[in-house]
Amino acid sequence: MPSINALADRLKEYLPEEQIRQVKRAYYYAEQAHEGQNRQSGEHYVTHPLAVANILSEIKLDSQTLMAAMLHDVIEDTNIPKSAIVAQFGDEVANLVDGVSKLTHLEFETKQHEQAENFQKMIMAMTRDIRVIIVKLADRIHNMRTLGALRPDKKRRIARETLDIYSPIAARLGINNFRVELEDLCFHALHPMRAQLIQNATKNMRGRRKDNIDQVTSSISDKINLLNFEYEISGREKHLYSIYNKMKNNRKSFRDILDVFAFRIIVKTSDDCYRALGAVHSAYTPISDRFKDYIAVPKANGYQSLHTIVISPRGLPLEIQIRTKEMEAHSNHGVASHWLYKESDDTQSNSLTNLRAQKWVKSLLDMQEQASTPLEFIEDVKSDLFPEEIYVFSPKGKIIELHAGATAVDFAFAIHTKIGEQCVGCEINNRISSLSEPLKNGDTIKIKTVEGARPNPAWLSFIKTQKARSNIRSYLKQLKSSDTTLLGRNLLENALSITNHTLDSISLTVIDSVLNESNFSTLNELLEDIGLGNKLAYIVASKLIQSTEVSPNSKEVIQTPMKIHGNEGLAISYAKCCSPIPGDHILGVINVGKGVVIHRSRCSNLVDIRNQADRCLHLTWDKEMHGQFFVTLAIDASDHPGVLAEIAGTIALEHANINSINIDKSDKHMSRLKINISIENRIHMAQVMKRLRKLKSVYKIIRTKN
The missing domain is CATH 3.30.70.260 (ACT domain)
Structure with missing residues (x-):
């Protein structure tokens, strides 16, 4: 474990002396606060925050973040309040510490609902200052490095949580170094024997293929040297978890995985990237459909590079990545490079990376507002954390990035929420196509909209992007609320009509009295509850008219058939078991929390329900009923x-x-x-x-x- 002095020496590479003194002061403060506390391994507790700060120093985080790393467990694990941190180190550091402290119990030991709520806390902290999650990622890396003292079941639980949530977040923020280490650490914790076997096989292959690697490096260098610009070239092994995934997904043995090694070429400018690409393709034959230009069209997290796969003289595929030094820094550090480069003159690509991260975090906040439950929210976020991008075009040539497998509906919502909601059809490459057809790289999509159209619930079965899913769910939720309110009004009016009353004829005083008795704030809330089947219309009608004309025990009062007009929306559904159509004799069944399901009167599924008068509703079709x-x-x-x-x-x-x-x-x-x-x-x-x-x-x- 490096000492605080060793960390201070490393920080001299990029921080001024005064800021290094502040980081050391934060360390000594944490050391005193954690006095007497030990980790499960037996080490002094302060070794953990020091290790977290060391991890952050590797990606050259600013002094405030390093101070927060030193202090990140002080509020949670000692008696020191946030106000004391403010007094000693200022508001910015204290807010970072407080943000990380709120995430310390993000452990998946509790019930699923509580897990989701904890995850929501993490998203809220990210929206305030994204450095909170960077500290949390470093904290998780050190915890994963020191899993040895834990029980095997706890190791696996923490590793699974890390692989499900933290590693994808590191990838989404572009911090590739963190992602790779977290994935390999999780792999060792979840499958220790498999990890060791692949590690040994890779080590053996390294020796056998060293001559091949040297030959490729030499051949490419000879070609680039002719272009007369600065460059660096290196060969590297793919990380263990990446190799394991390729073996598992492609059902191949290790000896069948040919591209275990990859090459990286670092140059000075974007123009040099394309010139180097030409040199590589002149040295080796490229595989035509395996070239990707992430410089012209960066990934969602700001990642930029040229990727190409070529065939070596021995017939082996070689993956080659070409990028500038700045792109390399952003590849490894992602959004964290914002603090590394914020003092430099050339901050354009860094700013784009930070803006993309902020945009993503904002989209998470929008998603959280639209989700009806924490479980729905975490489901949407998980799907958004594993994107494989495709790039498609609008008719005007605008590039839209979507998840692999996305459809025209996803595209429509990516353009604008209103376009998505009013989408009724599409053309893909000037061909009329189904809205559910998966899009491919390079497709041009034209969306047909109709004023007044609304999202189809069936879209939820094939859409891929969280933006489309959360917007459709939110729209349908609001739509169902208005539909059930309208149904509740019709049911109540029908019950009141037995005694020649209408809802408008009931005084506001009486309505307010019934609302207070039922614990509702507004009449619409009561009507929605009736429409959902939670309250019976004839009982509410009895209370409203305050007379003996409608007895609470007289369930026959609702036996006068209520007309179905076809505009009840999502509050009424048609039973699939008997498929009622206009002209059939029908009966409605009130399902608590779901509204009314219409059956044919002779449907065999009504045998046990028919005698439950409080659930059955006599219906008739309106003469003007139209539809399919x-x-x-x-x-x-x-x-x-x-x-x-x-x-x-x-x-x-x-x-x-x-x-x-x-x-x-x-x-x-x-x-x-x-x-x-x-x-x-x-x-x-x-x-x-x-x-x-x-x-x-x-x-x-x-x-x-x-």
Whole structure:
């Protein structure tokens, strides 16, 4: 363990003497505060904050962050309050310490809901000062380095949490050095035998391939030397967890993983990067579809580099990365390089990196506001922490970065939330396409919108980006709230109409009295609760009219059928078991917390519910009801060439759409077709069935349950 004096010597490389004295003062303050405290390994506790500060010094963090690292456990583990830190070291350091202290219990030992709430605390701390999470990452690295004193089950739990949350955050902030070390430490903790085997195999391969590495380095150097500019070239091994993932994902043994080694070329300018690329491609044949230009189109975390894979003379693929010194620093330090380069003249790329990090953190805050529960929030964030980027274009040529597998809906929300909400169709590369079609690198997407259109809940099954998911959920949540409020109003008006009352005829005094009794602040809250089935409309009506005309025990008062207009939205759904359509006799079932589900009156699933009068709601269709409804027709038809086309054409003549067809051959002469079609009402269905019965090939046709 380095001493405070050894750290001070290292800090002389980039900090002035006065700031180094402040860091040392913070160390001595922490040493005194933690007096008598030991780690589980038996070491004095102060060795931990000193180690965290050493880790941060490797990426050249500023003095305030190093002081906060020294003091990060003082508030949590001693009796010293934040005010004392403010008095000694100022507000900025104290706020950093306080931010890190709030994260010290981010351990996944408790219930899932509490884990999610703890993770929300981390996001809130990041929005105030991103250095809080950088200190926390360094704290986690040292904890992972010193797992030896813990029980095996606790090691695995901490390693899994680190791999799920901390390593991806380091990657998202562009701190590649932290990410690599965390992943390898987790790999050793979770799979110690596998890690040791791969480590030994890599060591053995290093000796066998040394001549090959030297030959590649020499060949590339000979080509670049002709261009007459400064450069550095080095070969390196890929880290263990990366090799393991490639073996696992591609189902390959270690000997089948050919690109264990990679080469990096560091030059002075972006122009030199492209010139060096030309030199590499003149030395070795490139694999055409494996070139990536992250200089022209940086990654979301600001990472910039040229990546190419070439074939060596021995037929081995070689990965080569080309970047400038500044890009190399940002690759290793990410957003942390903001403090390293903030005094320099050339801060453009650094500023872009910091802005991207701030933009990402802000998007997390927006996501948190839109999520209905902490669990939903952490689910969205986890999906956002593992992006594999693709780059697509708007019709005007704007580059949009999306996750791999993203769709036109993700693209629409990336452009603007309103465009996403009003999206009804798309063109991909001037071709009309499905909204669910996965996009590919280089696609050009045009979104078709319609004023008044709204998100489809089915989009949640195929979208990939957290922005689209959180916006759709938020919109549907608000929409369902208004829909259930409207349904609750209709149910209450229906109950009041039994005694010739309306909601408007009830005095505000009486309404306020009922609201107070029910612990609601507004009438809309009460109506929404009725619409969700949490309160029964006839009981609320009884309280409102304050008379014996409606008895709380007289459940028959709601037996007058309520009309279904088709505009009830998400508060009303149609049972998939019996697929009711306008013209059917129907019954509504009130599901607590979900609204009303409409069944056909003779649905077998109503047998146990029919006698529960407080859950059943008599309904009728409004005469002006319009919409698309689904029914399944079972058709027995002769099995001959063209019969399917004949039946499909007949259905089309009645302006009905086929959604799906299932064919079951009952014998060599007869087939049973189950065709799901969309129709407008019972009369429309009858017209389709009548026309089908006229076909000579159709023997029998019935409407079935789904």
